Structures are given as C-alpha cells and as structure tokens.
Amino acid sequence: MSRSQPLCPAADLPPGTTRKFIFTYEGIRREGFAANVRGHLVAYENACRHI
Numbered sequence: 001m002s003r004s005q006p007l008c009p010a011a012d013l014p015p016g017t018t019r020k021f022i023f024t025y026e027g028i029r030r031e032g033f034a035a036n037v038r039g040h041l042v043a044y045e046n047a048c049r050h051i
Contacts, residue, residue, distance in 0.1 A: 031047075
C-alpha cells in the first residue's frame with residue numbers, strides 16, 4: 001500500500017505526537033496512526049502482525 005492521502009498539516013503534528021486515522025483497504029475499514037518521530041513523519045496501520 002503506497003497511496004497517499006492528506007491527514008493534517010505537518011505543523012499540526014509536532015515532534016513527539018501522534019494522530020489516529022481511519023482508512024479503507026481492500027474493502028475493510030482499518031485504523032492507522034501517524035507520528036512525528038524527531039521531525040520525521042511516519043504512518044502505520046495499527047495492527048498486530050503476530051496474529
């Protein structure tokens with residue numbers, strides 16, 4: 001999955017903060033979160049890969 005979608009202005013996500021969001025992938029609603037890690041913006045699906 002590499003499609004991008006605006007979440008919020010980068011200024012609204014200062015270093016050390018996170019923001020949850022909902023997205024749909026393959027017809028299923030999923031939860032994700034974006035984080036600002038020392039000035040680097042990253043986003044992940046909020047799912048445990050052990051299951």
